[in-house]
Amino acid sequence: xxxxxxxxxxxxxxxxxxxxxxxxxxxxxxxxxxxxxxxxxxxxxxxxxxxxxxxxxxxxxxxxxxxxxxxxxxxxxxxxxxxxxxxxxxxxxxxxxxxxxxxxxxxxxxxxxxxxxxxxxxxxxxxxxxxxxxxxxxxxxxxxxxxxxxxxxxxxxxxxxxxxxxxxxxxxx
Numbered sequence: 001x002x003x004x005x006x007x008x009x010x011x012x013x014x015x016x017x018x019x020x021x022x023x024x025x026x027x028x029x030x031x032x033x034x035x036x037x038x039x040x041x042x043x044x045x046x047x048x049x050x051x052x053x054x055x056x057x058x059x060x061x062x063x064x065x066x067x068x069x070x071x072x073x074x075x076x077x078x079x080x081x082x083x084x085x086x087x088x089x090x091x092x093x094x095x096x097x098x099x100x101x102x103x104x105x106x107x108x109x110x111x112x113x114x115x116x117x118x119x120x121x122x123x124x125x126x127x128x129x130x131x132x133x134x135x136x137x138x139x140x141x142x143x144x145x146x147x148x149x150x151x152x153x154x155x156x157x158x159x160x161x162x163x164x165x166x167x168x169x170x171x172x173x
Contacts, residue, residue: 025096031063035073035088040064043072043095049116052160053124054080060116060127062095069093071132071140078160085165087143090131090156103128103170111155119157127158128170 031042046059056079062072071091077084098112100119115128131154132140142151146167155170 031061033063033066036066038066040066041070045097045116046077049125050079051076051125051127051158052078052080052163053122054078056080062092062114065091074127074129078163081163083163087146089141089143090129090146090154091140092129092131120159124160128156129158130155130170 027043027045029042029044030039031044032038033040033042041064043062044060046061047057049058049060050056051058051060058079059075059077061075063075064070064072071093072095073086073088073091075084075086092113094113096114098115100115100117102112103115111130112128113130116125118124119126119128142154146156149167151167151169153169156167157170159166159168
């Protein structure tokens with residue numbers, strides 16, 4: 001009987017330990033991460049959103065780092081110019097798009113990590129990210145190109161305008 005309990009306990013720990021690698025939905029894929037040089041759990045939201053406003057859906061990927069607690073970085077390929085935008089230092093651990101209603105003052109106590117929608121009414125989708133930032137580990141920081149645009153927080157809006165990526169701090173105001 002003691003052995004049966006031990007086996008059940010081991011199976012439970014195994015299940016919990018690998019919970020983040022189990023596919024959660026149809027967007028789950030295995031993608032090569034050039035930074036870690038491994039194939040990792042990732043999420044592919046390509047052909048779902050038009051970020052650059054050309055009327056065609058863009059490639060939007062969240063590529064896992066292969067860690068025990070997986071963090072995902074954003075990679076975008078715009079359909080208008082096939083330009084690639086990758087941000088390995090701005091990582092989230094739950095790459096599942098939330099709804100606009102989660103970004104209200106009422107819901108502000110628990111900000112979502114990802115939301116993709118037309119936030120400013122310009123008929124283009126924007127990306128809201130609330131990414132992980134570790135003050136003691138510079139591999140998880142605000143990307144340098146975002147800092148140049150004045151970004152100071154880990155809650156940002158990414159918006160494409162005339163072939164450029166504009167990033168700004170998100171505010172409830």
